[in-house]
Amino acid sequence: MNALQQYIDLYREHSGLLERHAPAVLNALRPSALATLTSARLPRKGEEDYEATDLEAVFAPDYGVNLTRLDYPIDPAESLRCDVPNLSTCLLHTFNDVPHIGHLARRNLNGPIVETFTEAAHNHPDVLAAHLGRLSHKGDATAALNTLLAQDGLLVYMPAGVTAAKPIQLLNILSAARPTMAVRRLLVVAEADSHVRLLACDHTQGSGVQSLNLQVVEMVLGPRATVDYYDLEESNADTRRVSTIFAEQHDGSELLIDGITLTNGLTRNNYHIEVEGERASTQLLGMTIASGSQHVDTRSFVRHSAPRCSSNQMFKYVLSDQAVGAFAGKVLIEEGCPRVEAYQGNRNLCASPEAKMYTKPQLEIYTDDVKASHGTTIGQLDQEAMFYMRTRGIPEHEARRLLMQAFMADVIDSVRFDVLRDRLHHLVEKRFDGTLASCAGCAICK
């Protein structure tokens, strides 16, 4: 059994249809993706870096792909009205895997260029040609499958020296009447000295239908460019998400990625960061709050291939009920990269006897003169603190909530986006309270 086969067959059967609805620059990437996939298989649970997750099972259902690019069944802008009195972002929608840039967003952009791949193929063909698929080529079979089947996506292009005044918000909505695979793609090209903040919010509408969000994000940061990417998942139990974020960093660039999972079904988040420039810095943060049967698995890979660059990772999980979490991280420092500083941290709180956490930190270092370390902890709620609070009259459930929230406080505080940080404190409080409705819309905006 090989779950990939059905998608390879689908492609072979319908490649004409698929390619008619996609720009040539995407079609050009498919042959090599197909070659990769024909000799690939998906990892099963227990294999290296897949200690908790069976990817074969994730892709096994017969998901439909929107090959003919059918219209939206509903207007996302209408159904999910995001009034943003404080957040004030440029809001873009992706409905399943069909991107939609409204007039308001285009008018508000003022500097950054945001286009669908179809548009960019006409307006900025050189940008697409130079970068699309270049990083995802280094990914695993799921990234190749995305390349094989993707028909469109969003380009965020920051020309040299441009600063985005407003954050760009990507509202991704998964909604389908029957099991569907959304093949999403985002390319961020930040040229020298450009600055942008992005906020992606993943939601699922409706329930009872299992859908898969297969996404690939590629980011290229030119010299001294800064990119903040906040990736917030608030989907539901029927949602499967397999996401890989690739980034390439040049001299002096600064990248912050903050992956947050508040509600979901099963999620595998891969990070593949190539730190290639001197004095480039990477911050990789993660916050997972999982209860019920939520499953959140993170794999991070950071390669330092230049001197004097730095990376800092901190992934935190709070797991309760029967939730499962996993983290496999690797920092690789290549030969001839003195004065690299790298830290990798994974801290976990298992708040119930049935919650499970799998963690595997790794460092691989080929240069002597570097500072690198990692730290991992798995703990339980502090019983002494629990008792102390209860003797003050704080009910047990509230004491638990206060402790779990306290555990996440530092990750939330490292969000460099004031309004979002305050909003997250509030959302996390609601999440631990049990009052955050699973995917009632974009909670960030409400």
Next chain:
Amino acid sequence: MLEIKDLHASVEGKEILKGVNLTVRAGEVHAIMGPNGSGKSTLSAVLTGNPAYTVTGGSATFDGKDLLALSPEDRAHEGLFLSFQYPVEIPGVSMTGFMKAAVNAKRRYHGEKELSASEFLKMMRERRAVVDLDGKLASRAVNEGFSGGEKKRNEIFQMAMLEPRLSILDETDSGLDIDALRVVASGVNKLKSKDNATIVITHYQRLLDYIKPDFVHILYKGRIVMSAGPELALELEEKGYDWIKQSLGEE
């Protein structure tokens, strides 16, 4: 107010309390003294409902209610308070958030309206004055980075916030210099009234110079072996615990 009868309790299978009897009435101050390992802290842990301890026999009623059947939080709501020997640090939980959760939980329990933010902050300011607690400490995480003296002051501050009917001070004097001891003791005395009561657990007579007990009990090997007026503490200070052993016919 508090009626303890033949209380037995164990921790990890080892019996520590072997039949404690004690009656505390409103307006009284009781001191419980005794050598290390006699069961003083176990008694306070059992009365406040620490899940690490198991009651194996006897009873404890508080204003007629079966204290041992209540959860620790409900015991607090009924008016029981423990000043910890080792107050717990809770990083990431602010003193303000912690106190607000405690005060409002008690108000809900008694069917009262929760305090508004401004009412609550006003109350914090007023009660801080009881033990001269620095406003900066009140805005930090619970006990995190507090000195030994600050932690004990913080305990009495919490007592002032929660207005308990019965307070148990578990070795509140340990780790305090003489100035801090005075501040803490004067805080306790300010909070004293004819309607509430205090149990002071201590090794030494010193604290009892500041918090005057009406009764002194000696706990030894899990039982109260001697009870008398304040003069017993002085006698004990003079003669030491060996005197107890001798008068019990040991050695």
